[in-house]
Amino acid sequence: MQDAVTTIMVDRTLDRSQGGERIRLIARNVFPFVVVGGIWEIIAWSGIFPRRLFPTLEEVAASFVQLTITGILPHHAIETLIRLLTGFALAGIFGVTIGVLMGRSRRAEDIFLPLVSIGAPIPGLAYAPLFLLWFGLGNISAVLLVGFVSAFPIIFNSWTGVKAVKEIWVRSAQAMGADDRRLFRHVILPGALPYILTGLRLGLAQAWRILVAVEMLAAVPWGLGWLIFGARKFLNTDAMLAGIVVIALIGLALEKFVFQKIENYTVVRWGMISS
Amino acid sequence: MVPIEIRDVSLIYDTPGGKVPGVKDVNLNIGASEFVCIVGPSGCGKSTLLNIVAGFLEPAAGEIRIGGKKVDGHGMDRGVVFQDFAQLFPWRTALGNVTFGLEMKGVPKDERERIAHEQLRLVKLDKFTGSYPHHLSGGMQQRVAIARALAYNPSVLLMDEPFAALDALTRDDMQRLLAEVWRETRKTVIYVTHNVSEAVYLADRVIVMTPHPGTVKAEIRIPLSRPRDPLSVEFLDFQKELLRHLGHETGTNEPTKTNGKADA
Numbered sequence: 001m002q003d004a005v006t007t008i009m010v011d012r013t014l015d016r017s018q019g020g021e022r023i024r025l026i027a028r029n030v031f032p033f034v035v036v037g038g039i040w041e042i043i044a045w046s047g048i049f050p051r052r053l054f055p056t057l058e059e060v061a062a063s064f065v066q067l068t069i070t071g072i073l074p075h076h077a078i079e080t081l082i083r084l085l086t087g088f089a090l091a092g093i094f095g096v097t098i099g100v101l102m103g104r105s106r107r108a109e110d111i112f113l114p115l116v117s118i119g120a121p122i123p124g125l126a127y128a129p130l131f132l133l134w135f136g137l138g139n140i141s142a143v144l145l146v147g148f149v150s151a152f153p154i155i156f157n158s159w160t161g162v163k164a165v166k167e168i169w170v171r172s173a174q175a176m177g178a179d180d181r182r183l184f185r186h187v188i189l190p191g192a193l194p195y196i197l198t199g200l201r202l203g204l205a206q207a208w209r210i211l212v213a214v215e216m217l218a219a220v221p222w223g224l225g226w227l228i229f230g231a232r233k234f235l236n237t238d239a240m241l242a243g244i245v246v247i248a249l250i251g252l253a254l255e256k257f258v259f260q261k262i263e264n265y266t267v268v269r270w271g272m273i274s275s
Numbered sequence: 276m277v278p279i280e281i282r283d284v285s286l287i288y289d290t291p292g293g294k295v296p297g298v299k300d301v302n303l304n305i306g307a308s309e310f311v312c313i314v315g316p317s318g319c320g321k322s323t324l325l326n327i328v329a330g331f332l333e334p335a336a337g338e339i340r341i342g343g344k345k346v347d348g349h350g351m352d353r354g355v356v357f358q359d360f361a362q363l364f365p366w367r368t369a370l371g372n373v374t375f376g377l378e379m380k381g382v383p384k385d386e387r388e389r390i391a392h393e394q395l396r397l398v399k400l401d402k403f404t405g406s407y408p409h410h411l412s413g414g415m416q417q418r419v420a421i422a423r424a425l426a427y428n429p430s431v432l433l434m435d436e437p438f439a440a441l442d443a444l445t446r447d448d449m450q451r452l453l454a455e456v457w458r459e460t461r462k463t464v465i466y467v468t469h470n471v472s473e474a475v476y477l478a479d480r481v482i483v484m485t486p487h488p489g490t491v492k493a494e495i496r497i498p499l500s501r502p503r504d505p506l507s508v509e510f511l512d513f514q515k516e517l518l519r520h521l522g523h524e525t526g527t528n529e530p531t532k533t534n535g536k537a538d539a
Contacts, residue, residue, distance in 0.1 A: 270365040
């Protein structure tokens with residue numbers, strides 16, 4: 001009986017300390033934003049910059065709400081998101097295919113590795129004028145450029161991942177009668193998955209960078225890059241900042257609700273990487 | 276079960292330092308359902324020989340016949356268990372690992388899961404069928420590996436120091452378990468180890484190999500009845516005899532002193 005009581009009390013204390021832990025964790029994450037926000041407000045109110053060029057956070061928030069209610073911001077965001085995901089899907093399909101091929105076949109490696117090594121360090125935006133001349137202003141250029149540029153980290157990581165598949169898995173599978181096709185599907189792909197996911201994550205970051213830039217250049221009628229760039233003409237810094245906030249939110253959502261979910265369901269559950 | 280014939284098998288490694296003979300003119304006949312241990316110091320070619328039988332390495336000369344059929348690459352007549360715990364597929368549960376070979380063989384899902392459950396029960400892991408390898412201890416992972424190698428019912432089981440990386444107590448348990456599994460399945464087993472007492476505990480016959488080049492130095496029959504008592508006088512006598520064969524090679528006159536070395 002005494003034991004039971006003690007246990008319950010211990011449990012309570014544990015609960016409380018866990019709750020405290022969570023609050024502390026949230027506080028630790030929020031703290032830097034509070035500091036930066038505070039500095040921002042001080043500068044905005046100090047009048048160093050004209051208010052029009054350096055709005056207060058309240059004005060940015062008001063503008064964000066206003067643009068959201070009128071549907072302008074969601075429209076921009078959806079256009080951007082469609083381009084992003086289309087381009088990224090292309091990069092994912094071609095990137096993983098080429099990378100895995102390079103890892104599996106010596107000949108593919110000989111052909112692609114020099115090309116990829118030279119292409120990868122070139123800033124994606126340098127290709128933009130070429131793509132705009134070849135494919136014209138608009139969606140096709142933007143999507144193709146995003147796909148092209150973000151394929152590089154995906155190729156590199158898929159290639160490394162296939163190379164990193166443990167020889168002992170391959171041997172075990174062969175000993176158990178796996179032919180090349182099933183070896184690929186049941187051993188090489190899952191074995192390389194931690195690297196492939198890293199490649200996709202880096203690819204997505206790359207896709208964002210190039211897309212927002214190219215939306216500023218490609219004269220597309222909608223898109224967050226265009227919103228931010230276009231707003232400069234009217235000194236609408238609050239709209240620019242609202243656009244930046246949306247980019248951050250979408251990026252965060254993709255990371256939290258797509259990548260982390262996939263990882264938790266696969267490589268983390270398998271103990272191949274720690275969460 | 277089937278016999279294994281190893282005839283005049285030689286293999287030479289091409290290393291940056293020149294050609295190094297791995298094994299030279301090895302001849303062995305292993306009877307159906309016989310449990311053979313190969314012992315020897317590092318570099319004596321015991322693992323090389325096992326890999327040739329498994330079909331992972333091709334001999335430079337000679338041939339291997341399993342049940343009269345010449346070995347050409349790996350095949351499902353052989354199950355292989357390695358020393359490395361990492362041999363299991365981390366993305367498959369214990370059950371998924373054990374069903375792998377059956378899946379490759381085209382056995383329907385229900386049937387292969389039934390067999391896998393049976394195999395996992397044989398290695399006393401029926402409570403852990405749904406666990407991923409990283410949640411299992413080293414000993415449990417090796418038991419899954421044994422179940423996995425047995426599941427598709429090969430006639431030969433090839434084991435390369437499967438318990439060498441385990442702690443001593445777990446290793447004792449595993450040896451007992453393996454002896455039981457062998458009694459029930461009656462596979463022909465080639466078991467590579469550098470642990471002399473393990474060899475005496477498990478084997479019908481122990482093959483002693485010596486390095487540079489890897490050749491068979493001695494064959495010792497262990498006619499002790501099973502289960503064996505590792506502390507009995509006969510058991511220790513066989514252990515001494517084996518150590519004498521191994522100790523001779525290390526150049527010491529005091530064979531018992533090499534106990535630690537041969538056991539390490």
